[in-house]
Amino acid sequence: MFTYSLDEYTELRPLAMEHTKPLFELTDRSRDQLRHWLPWVDHVTEVEHTSHFITNALKQGAENGGFTAGVWSKGDLAGVIGFHEINWTNRSVSIGYWLGKGFEGQGLMTSACRVLVDYALVTLDLNRVEIRSATNNKRSRAIPERLGFVLEGVIRQAEKLPKGYVNHAVYGMLQHEWELLR
Numbered sequence: 001m002f003t004y005s006l007d008e009y010t011e012l013r014p015l016a017m018e019h020t021k022p023l024f025e026l027t028d029r030s031r032d033q034l035r036h037w038l039p040w041v042d043h044v045t046e047v048e049h050t051s052h053f054i055t056n057a058l059k060q061g062a063e064n065g066g067f068t069a070g071v072w073s074k075g076d077l078a079g080v081i082g083f084h085e086i087n088w089t090n091r092s093v094s095i096g097y098w099l100g101k102g103f104e105g106q107g108l109m110t111s112a113c114r115v116l117v118d119y120a121l122v123t124l125d126l127n128r129v130e131i132r133s134a135t136n137n138k139r140s141r142a143i144p145e146r147l148g149f150v151l152e153g154v155i156r157q158a159e160k161l162p163k164g165y166v167n168h169a170v171y172g173m174l175q176h177e178w179e180l181l182r
Contacts, residue, residue: 006111012069012081014061015054019070022077024050030101037137038098039161057082066093071103071112078103081112083120092128093120097143110143117147121178129173134159134166144171148181 004012015023024047027034035041044050057068068082079099086093095116097109113131120126133140135154145151149171158168 004115006108006115010071010073010078010108010111012112012115013072015057015068015070015080017051017054017058019077020047020051020054023054023070023080026077026079026100030099033101034098035162037134037140037161037166039159042162060085064088069112071097071099071108073103073106073108078108079112081109081116083116086124086126090128091126092130093124093126094130094132095120097140104139110146113143114147117173117178118182121173121175122182125175127175129178131171132158132168133171134161135169136166141169141171144173147173148177149173150177 003014006012024044027041027044027050031041044053054068061067064086066083066086068080070077071079071081077100079097081095081097084094084096095113097113099109117129120129129149131144131149132155133144135141150173152170152172155168155170157165159166
Protein backbone atom coordinates (compact mmCIF):
# COMPACT_ATOMS: atom_id res chain seq x y z
CA MET A 1 0.00 0.00 0.00
CA PHE A 2 1.05 3.56 -0.57
CA THR A 3 0.62 7.03 0.86
CA TYR A 4 -0.86 9.27 -1.79
CA SER A 5 -1.54 13.00 -1.68
CA LEU A 6 -4.89 13.96 -3.19
CA ASP A 7 -4.18 17.67 -2.72
CA GLU A 8 -2.24 19.85 -0.29
CA TYR A 9 -4.67 19.04 2.55
CA THR A 10 -5.78 15.47 1.82
CA GLU A 11 -4.02 12.13 1.54
CA LEU A 12 -4.59 8.41 1.59
CA ARG A 13 -2.53 6.47 4.11
CA PRO A 14 -2.58 2.75 4.79
CA LEU A 15 -4.35 1.98 8.04
CA ALA A 16 -1.97 0.93 10.81
CA MET A 17 -2.49 -0.19 14.39
CA GLU A 18 -1.67 3.34 15.59
CA HIS A 19 -4.88 4.48 13.88
CA THR A 20 -7.09 2.27 16.04
CA LYS A 21 -8.21 4.94 18.49
CA PRO A 22 -8.80 7.72 15.92
CA LEU A 23 -10.74 5.30 13.69
CA PHE A 24 -12.89 4.10 16.57
CA GLU A 25 -13.57 7.70 17.64
CA LEU A 26 -14.53 8.69 14.08
CA THR A 27 -16.85 5.69 13.84
CA ASP A 28 -18.39 6.50 17.20
CA ARG A 29 -18.95 10.19 16.35
CA SER A 30 -20.49 9.21 13.01
CA ARG A 31 -22.54 6.28 14.24
CA ASP A 32 -25.98 7.86 13.70
CA GLN A 33 -25.38 8.61 10.03
CA LEU A 34 -23.35 5.49 9.22
CA ARG A 35 -25.85 3.00 10.62
CA HIS A 36 -28.30 3.94 7.86
CA TRP A 37 -25.97 2.40 5.27
CA LEU A 38 -23.43 0.12 6.97
CA PRO A 39 -24.50 -3.05 8.78
CA TRP A 40 -21.34 -3.37 10.90
CA VAL A 41 -21.59 -0.01 12.69
CA ASP A 42 -23.70 -1.14 15.65
CA HIS A 43 -21.30 -4.05 16.25
CA VAL A 44 -18.30 -1.73 16.68
CA THR A 45 -18.82 -0.77 20.30
CA GLU A 46 -15.28 -1.02 21.69
CA VAL A 47 -11.81 0.06 20.57
CA GLU A 48 -10.88 -3.63 20.35
CA HIS A 49 -13.41 -4.11 17.53
CA THR A 50 -11.61 -1.47 15.50
CA SER A 51 -8.27 -3.04 16.37
CA HIS A 52 -9.55 -6.36 15.02
CA PHE A 53 -10.70 -4.65 11.80
CA ILE A 54 -7.26 -3.08 11.25
CA THR A 55 -5.50 -6.36 12.02
CA ASN A 56 -7.61 -8.12 9.38
CA ALA A 57 -6.98 -5.31 6.88
CA LEU A 58 -3.22 -5.58 7.43
CA LYS A 59 -3.37 -9.35 6.99
CA GLN A 60 -5.33 -8.98 3.75
CA GLY A 61 -2.77 -6.48 2.46
CA ALA A 62 0.15 -8.73 3.42
CA GLU A 63 -1.46 -11.59 1.48
CA ASN A 64 -1.85 -9.37 -1.62
CA GLY A 65 -5.62 -9.67 -1.38
CA GLY A 66 -6.51 -5.99 -1.11
CA PHE A 67 -5.89 -3.09 1.19
CA THR A 68 -7.56 -0.50 3.36
CA ALA A 69 -6.55 3.13 3.67
CA GLY A 70 -7.56 6.05 5.80
CA VAL A 71 -8.63 9.26 4.10
CA TRP A 72 -6.90 12.09 5.96
CA SER A 73 -8.06 15.68 5.63
CA LYS A 74 -6.08 18.51 7.22
CA GLY A 75 -4.42 15.99 9.51
CA ASP A 76 -7.66 14.37 10.69
CA LEU A 77 -8.92 10.91 9.82
CA ALA A 78 -12.00 11.58 7.69
CA GLY A 79 -12.96 8.12 6.49
CA VAL A 80 -11.91 4.79 5.07
CA ILE A 81 -11.57 3.40 1.56
CA GLY A 82 -10.26 0.11 0.32
CA PHE A 83 -10.32 -2.82 -2.01
CA HIS A 84 -12.40 -5.73 -0.92
CA GLU A 85 -10.76 -9.05 -1.75
CA ILE A 86 -9.00 -8.80 -5.14
CA ASN A 87 -10.05 -11.59 -7.48
CA TRP A 88 -6.75 -12.20 -9.28
CA THR A 89 -8.21 -14.98 -11.44
CA ASN A 90 -10.86 -12.69 -12.93
CA ARG A 91 -8.72 -9.55 -12.48
CA SER A 92 -11.47 -7.68 -10.65
CA VAL A 93 -12.05 -5.89 -7.39
CA SER A 94 -14.75 -4.00 -5.57
CA ILE A 95 -14.20 -0.74 -3.69
CA GLY A 96 -15.81 0.08 -0.35
CA TYR A 97 -15.74 3.44 1.38
CA TRP A 98 -17.28 5.68 4.02
CA LEU A 99 -16.77 9.18 5.37
CA GLY A 100 -17.25 10.34 8.91
CA LYS A 101 -19.58 13.05 10.08
CA GLY A 102 -18.51 16.53 9.02
CA PHE A 103 -16.37 15.40 6.07
CA GLU A 104 -19.09 14.85 3.46
CA GLY A 105 -19.70 17.11 0.48
CA GLN A 106 -16.05 18.16 0.03
CA GLY A 107 -15.16 15.81 -2.84
CA LEU A 108 -12.81 13.79 -0.62
CA MET A 109 -14.24 10.40 -1.47
CA THR A 110 -14.61 11.07 -5.18
CA SER A 111 -10.91 11.98 -5.30
CA ALA A 112 -9.96 8.94 -3.23
CA CYS A 113 -12.03 6.61 -5.43
CA ARG A 114 -10.46 8.06 -8.58
CA VAL A 115 -7.02 7.17 -7.22
CA LEU A 116 -8.04 3.63 -6.29
CA VAL A 117 -9.76 3.01 -9.63
CA ASP A 118 -6.65 4.22 -11.44
CA TYR A 119 -4.42 2.09 -9.22
CA ALA A 120 -6.56 -1.00 -9.83
CA LEU A 121 -6.98 -0.64 -13.58
CA VAL A 122 -3.59 0.83 -14.51
CA THR A 123 -1.01 -0.14 -11.91
CA LEU A 124 -2.43 -3.55 -10.93
CA ASP A 125 -3.66 -4.18 -14.50
CA LEU A 126 -7.06 -5.40 -13.32
CA ASN A 127 -9.89 -5.55 -15.83
CA ARG A 128 -12.86 -4.52 -13.70
CA VAL A 129 -13.72 -2.37 -10.68
CA GLU A 130 -17.12 -2.55 -9.05
CA ILE A 131 -18.83 -0.23 -6.58
CA ARG A 132 -22.09 -1.15 -4.88
CA SER A 133 -24.31 1.21 -2.96
CA ALA A 134 -27.75 1.13 -1.42
CA THR A 135 -30.13 2.53 -4.03
CA ASN A 136 -31.36 5.22 -1.62
CA ASN A 137 -27.84 6.34 -0.67
CA LYS A 138 -27.67 9.23 -3.13
CA ARG A 139 -24.34 10.60 -1.90
CA SER A 140 -22.60 7.26 -2.22
CA ARG A 141 -24.11 6.58 -5.64
CA ALA A 142 -23.00 9.99 -6.90
CA ILE A 143 -19.35 8.95 -6.62
CA PRO A 144 -19.27 6.19 -9.27
CA GLU A 145 -21.63 8.27 -11.41
CA ARG A 146 -19.20 11.25 -11.30
CA LEU A 147 -16.35 8.93 -12.24
CA GLY A 148 -18.16 7.58 -15.30
CA PHE A 149 -19.04 4.12 -14.00
CA VAL A 150 -21.85 2.24 -15.74
CA LEU A 151 -24.94 1.36 -13.70
CA GLU A 152 -25.16 -2.35 -14.45
CA GLY A 153 -28.23 -3.20 -12.43
CA VAL A 154 -29.91 -3.45 -9.06
CA ILE A 155 -29.67 -6.37 -6.68
CA ARG A 156 -32.87 -6.62 -4.68
CA GLN A 157 -32.65 -6.88 -0.89
CA ALA A 158 -28.87 -7.25 -1.11
CA GLU A 159 -28.07 -6.16 2.43
CA LYS A 160 -29.78 -6.25 5.80
CA LEU A 161 -29.50 -3.02 7.75
CA PRO A 162 -31.05 -2.15 11.12
CA LYS A 163 -34.21 -0.81 9.43
CA GLY A 164 -34.56 -3.73 7.02
CA TYR A 165 -33.24 -4.87 3.68
CA VAL A 166 -31.94 -2.46 1.05
CA ASN A 167 -31.41 -2.88 -2.66
CA HIS A 168 -27.94 -2.30 -4.10
CA ALA A 169 -27.09 -0.41 -7.25
CA VAL A 170 -24.13 -2.12 -8.94
CA TYR A 171 -21.72 0.09 -10.88
CA GLY A 172 -18.86 -1.20 -13.01
CA MET A 173 -15.83 0.23 -14.75
CA LEU A 174 -13.76 -1.78 -17.22
CA GLN A 175 -10.10 -1.16 -17.92
CA HIS A 176 -10.63 -0.11 -21.55
CA GLU A 177 -13.41 2.32 -20.48
CA TRP A 178 -11.16 3.90 -17.85
CA GLU A 179 -8.40 4.41 -20.43
CA LEU A 180 -10.83 6.52 -22.47
CA LEU A 181 -11.86 8.61 -19.43
CA ARG A 182 -8.37 9.28 -18.00
